[in-house]
Amino acid sequence: GAGVSQTPSNKVTEKGKYVELRCDPISGHTALYWYRQSLGQGPEFLIYFQGTGAADDSGLPNDRFFAVRPEGSVSTLKIQRTERGDSAVYLCASSLAGPPGNTIYFGEGSWLTVV
Amino acid sequence: GENVEQHPSTLSVQEGDSAVIKCTYSDSASNYFPWYKQELGKRPQLIIDIRSNVGEKKDQRIAVTLNKTAKHFSLHITETQPEDSAVYFCAVISSGSARQLTFGSGTQLTVLP
Numbered sequence: 001g002a003g004v005s006q007t008p009s010n011k012v013t014e015k016g017k018y019v020e021l022r023c024d025p026i027s028g029h030t031a032l033y034w035y036r037q038s039l040g041q042g043p044e045f046l047i048y049f050q051g052t053g054a055a056d057d058s059g060l061p062n063d064r065f066f067a068v069r070p071e072g073s074v075s076t077l078k079i080q081r082t083e084r085g086d087s088a089v090y091l092c093a094s095s096l097a098g099p100p101g102n103t104i105y106f107g108e109g110s111w112l113t114v115v
Numbered sequence: 116g117e118n119v120e121q122h123p124s125t126l127s128v129q130e131g132d133s134a135v136i137k138c139t140y141s142d143s144a145s146n147y148f149p150w151y152k153q154e155l156g157k158r159p160q161l162i163i164d165i166r167s168n169v170g171e172k173k174d175q176r177i178a179v180t181l182n183k184t185a186k187h188f189s190l191h192i193t194e195t196q197p198e199d200s201a202v203y204f205c206a207v208i209s210s211g212s213a214r215q216l217t218f219g220s221g222t223q224l225t226v227l228p
Contacts, residue, residue, distance in 0.1 A: 004158075033215065042121075042204050042218030043159065056215060091158070099147070099208045099215060106151075106158040 002026075004107035006092050012113045013082055021077040021110045025094030032075050033104065034067055035091040043091055043106075049075060050098050082114045117142045119207050121219030128195050129227050136222045138205035139187040147208040148181060148188050149216070154201045162203075163190070195226045 005024040013019050025032050030051055035043035045059040049069045057067075064082075069075040079086055089109040095102040118141040128134050138148075149164035165172045165179045165188065172179050176195075181188040192199055205219040 035216075040221070042206075042221050043216070045215045045217070048215050059215070103161055103164065104149070104216060105161070108158045 004092055004094050004105055006090075006107040006110050008110055009108065010111045010113075012115060015082060015084060015114055017082050017114075019079045019082055019112065021079075021090050021092075021112070023075045023077070023092030023094075023107060025073065025075070025092070026105060029094035029096055029105075030072070031095040031098045031102065031104075032069060033093040033095075034075070034077050035093065035106075037089045037091055037109070039088075046077070046090075048098075055098065079112075082112075084114045087112055087114045117145065117207055117209055117217040119205065119217050119219045121205050121222060123222060124220065125223045125225070127225045127227060130195060130197060132195055134190075134192045134195055134199070134224055134226075136190045136203055136205070136224070137187060138189070138207075138219050139185075140207045140217075141186065142207070142209045143183075143186065145186075145207045145209045148179070149206050150177075150179060150190050151204045151206065151218075152201045153204065153221075159204060192224075195224075197226050197228050200224055200226045 007022045032049040034046040037043040048056040052072045064080045066078045091109045093104045093106045095104045121138045146167035151159035152162045153159045176193045178191040202221045206216045
């Protein structure tokens with residue numbers, strides 16, 4: 001596609017529910033990243049995929065968060081037992097190859113609100 | 116891990132004036148330094164980047180300077196226009212094990228007409 005596409009753009013869910021956020025990277029990009037951005041702050045790294053494998057998941061805050069990229073293209077971020085503190089914008093990004101030095105392009109984000 | 120500090124947190128300038136935003140980083144192995152512009156409710160968009168083998172890079176009204184010895188880099192916007200108003204984030208990637216973007220806390224730039 002022309003850019004990184006994320007769905008849903010907005011999601012309101014109740015505390016304790018399960019949520020899936022989807023990312024479709026730029027066609028041909030092997031590297032895919034998930035970031036989380038809270039209001040008034042810079043994006044914070046969650047996980048980085050190179051192809052199908054998670055090359056670095058050191059940013060995932062706890063075991064309620066999980067992400068997959070089974071075919072090396074589309075990725076899904078999964079959040080179990082959501083908490084109000086999970087409310088944030090979840091940004092997906094992709095680059096032609098892995099870091100460093102390859103331009104990283106962001107999607108518009110999925111705004112998650114946990115009530 | 117990498118620590119990135121960005122200043123100022125807010126900046127107001129008159130249209131036509133210059134704006135400068137500064138960032139410092141902690142990891143001397145860092146070698147890629149992009150700047151992103153983010154408008155309210157929109158995605159971060161890359162506006163300029165610099166690699167560690169270059170001291171300065173310019174693209175029309177935007178320039179970035181890098182001082183690897185002092186571990187700081189700056190964004191310079193000249194002849195500012197109201198549409199430059201946005202939040203600007205610096206970021207750093209290290210060539211070490213933590214090979215992902217670490218962002219600064221952002222600068223809210225307001226260009227007054």
